[in-house]
Amino acid sequence: QVQLQESGPGLxxxxxxxxxxxxxxxxxxxxxYFYWTWIRQPPGKxxxxxxxxxxxxxTTYNPSxxxxxxxxxxxxxxxxxxxMTSVTAADTAVYYCARERGRDYGDYFDYWGQGTxxxxxx
Amino acid sequence: DIQMTQSPSSLSAxxxxxxxxxxxxxxxxxxxxxxYQQKPGKAPKVLIYAASSLQSGVPSRFSGSGSGTxxxxxxxxxxxxxxxxxxxxxxxxxxxTFGQGTRVEIK
Numbered sequence: 001q002v003q004l005q006e007s008g009p010g011l012x013x014x015x016x017x018x019x020x021x022x023x024x025x026x027x028x029x030x031x032x033y034f035y036w037t038w039i040r041q042p043p044g045k046x047x048x049x050x051x052x053x054x055x056x057x058x059t060t061y062n063p064s065x066x067x068x069x070x071x072x073x074x075x076x077x078x079x080x081x082x083x084m085t086s087v088t089a090a091d092t093a094v095y096y097c098a099r100e101r102g103r104d105y106g107d108y109f110d111y112w113g114q115g116t117x118x119x120x121x122x
Numbered sequence: 123d124i125q126m127t128q129s130p131s132s133l134s135a136x137x138x139x140x141x142x143x144x145x146x147x148x149x150x151x152x153x154x155x156x157x158y159q160q161k162p163g164k165a166p167k168v169l170i171y172a173a174s175s176l177q178s179g180v181p182s183r184f185s186g187s188g189s190g191t192x193x194x195x196x197x198x199x200x201x202x203x204x205x206x207x208x209x210x211x212x213x214x215x216x217x218x219t220f221g222q223g224t225r226v227e228i229k
Contacts, residue, residue: 047166047209047220062217063123096165100218106172107213108156112165 002027004097004113012091012120018084022097022113029078030055035100036073036080037109040093048093052100053080087120094118124148124212128221134229141197143224145210150190154214157186157195160223161206169208170195200226 008020022036029036035052042048051061053071061069065084073080084091094115101110125148135141145155153173158166168177170186173193183198197204205228210221 046222047211049216049218049220051217060216064217098165100213103213106175107154108168108171108177108211109158109166110168110177112167115165 002099002111004099004111006095006097006113006116008116008118010117010119012087012118013122014088014120015086018082018087018091018095018118018120020082020095020097020116020118022080022082024078024080024099027099027111028075029073029080030075033102033105035102036071037098037100038071038082039096039098039109040091041096041115042090042093050082050084050095089120092118092120123217124151124215124219126210126212126219126221128208128210128224130224131222132225132227134227135200136229137200137202139200139229141200141204141226143195143208143210143226145188145193145195145221147191147193147212147214151212151214153189154212155186155188155193156211156213157184158209158211159204159206160209166209197226 003025012018037052038050053073068085070083096115097113098109099111127146155173157170160166174186207223207225
């Protein structure tokens with residue numbers, strides 16, 4: 001059974017950098033069938049796709065966040081990571097990591113982490 | 123970005139009712155449409171992918187239909203565990219945008 005687990009600080013100061021890591025177990029981030037994705041959900045609101053990193057290290061980001069987001073992957077640790085710079089209160093949200101199946105395999109998010117709340121506040 | 127619009131935003135229903143939720147895309151997304159269920163404090167869970175394919179382990183009372191711009195999620199006989207929020211999501215192009223959600227509440 002594939003499991004994903006987010007980790008990182010729950011409180012970040014405005015203008016600083018948010019850093020989260022997703023550890024994958026029961027499956028490999030080195031598989032070419034999947035895209036390793038970050039999604040967020042502000043409290044009481046809807047879901048926003050942040051972007052993904054592929055096993056090769058290639059990335060695609062949401063254009064609305066593009067200039068502030070960096071994603072990376074560490075195949076030796078079976079982890080992938082998110083960094084978001086210059087955060088504001090608007091970045092307060094539950095952050096989920098998820099596995100997206102590639103287009104030939106359905107193209108949907110089949111496994112999700114439990115989510116981690118990140119609050120931006122001084 | 124492709125905009126996804128769900129309706130209604132909320133509904134009240136009783137156990138055993140047939141429930142229908144609609145999702146409209148701002149442009150043709152063929153059949154690249156997925157449905158998720160989210161319960162409070164939990165991550166979303168996929169129910170339907172590619173407009174009408176039932177995810178393994180999901181009860182058969184859930185079904186999806188549609189193509190192009192108009193899609194439907196149907197719960198044939200609402201069960202107590204189905205009270206939750208439902209989201210549609212397009213995977214036709216990045217960013218993979220979600221609908222705003224439909225909250226299904228107990229009547």
